[in-house]
Amino acid sequence: MADSPVVIAVKDAGIRFKRNRRSRRSFKDLFAGRRRRSRPGEFWALRGVDFTVRSGEAIGVVGRNGQGKSTLLKLVAEVMLPDEGTVGVFGGVAPLIEITGGFVDDLTVRDNVFLTAGLHGMKRSEIEERFDEIIDFAEIGDFLDTPYKHLSSGMKVRIAFSVISRLEEPILLVDEVLAVGDKAFREKCYRRIEELLEGGRTLFFVSHNERDLKRFCTRGLYLDKGKLVLDAPIGDVLARYNADYNS
Template identity: 80%
Template sequence: MPEHVEPVIRVQGAGIRFRRNRRARRNFKDLFASRKRRARSNEFWALRNIDFDVYPGEAIGVVGRNGQGKSTLLKLVAEVILADEGSVTVRAGVAPLIEITGGFVDDLTVRENVYLTAGLHGMSRSEITLQFDEIIAFAEIGDFIDTPYKHLSSGLKVRIAFAVISRLEEPIVLVDEVLAVGDKAFREKCYKRIEELLAGGRTLFFVSHNERDLSRFCSRGLYLDKGALVLDGPIDEVLARYNDDHGI
């Protein structure tokens, strides 16, 4: 990448620390007596010493087994969680499709949720109204516009969430496995929309266990294992290394 081009994402020495859930002690005496020891033994690093830059228009595939930090990395980029060490700098807006129920309210209708969720992501009411019919048409959910969101199937929730988030004008798009829930025909429709976004110069972070999808969209990969960045390179090399490490 030319030196004069600034990265849209810069991650430097980033780490995030979580605490495992443990059964509560029986009384306060036990709790305070073992407080420091439990605090140390109960913590683990979901990610640590993570370094990489992402430049405008890149399509990044994030690879790794379950529980290795992939979704946590996307949440750091989306600023849903903050790093405990190092830094994560994001110089552009983010359209996150990382938690399918995030921002949607069960008791509101689909129509109300479209306005609420798009509004939370910065769209004005007039902009939402202008694009509302296209959102509903894309989701193929017309018969359920005035149905409470909680009554939708998981597949329909995926449809409306993707339809809303993919209409945002944010330069960075985060996708975390959620499309695996949808049916094959709609999934292909979503993939074509992702290709349109990439053709328009968007930057993509794509978490998936599907190698065909990763190779289809991404030119570069990040391989995470046990919270560490094992390899950052061309997607084919990253997938080959991952398969070799796990005997696939």
């Protein structure tokens, strides 16, 4: 891995929120790259975070709730901008985070597959070529012409995972999106993730599940109070996290 190119570079990154809404940055602040101190009612969800990820690595992000894990994932997904520092992502991402977002309730499952895959950059010819594969994986063939809003939560996750996991982007971002799915389908999804890793994809994985973290990841990042406490092999990171949590 040491000779692999860097695909994620986070340098002194921080992001600040207001207690009731996202803190706004002016264009002047954005382009000048200036730092701003917290004002009353503001807090730093992340601050001073530094790390790099190389192509083919599998990184697990751990920490208690509210410590910045999902916020970091959204920075890497480039759906948020840092208020200070930089986040560089060199390659496309397949975001398995809030994966049912973007689906339209009143459209059928069939139409949503074409819409969502298209929004993620797949050409219509590619979608048509992979359509049966997507539907078969999701085990949802009997509901192709059913409005999306009538699906159960588990069925929505199935079709969303099936679409996103068919993207050929080199970086896979995964939050704990499969908690809704049944055990058998969750295992099916995990085997799919393993296939992608064997194919050389890079994994950035946020989870509270130690078994899953050990299954997929070789390296871990431990966040606490918005700070990166430890960047080490996943076993060491989990040991430190558990020691802190149980102390």
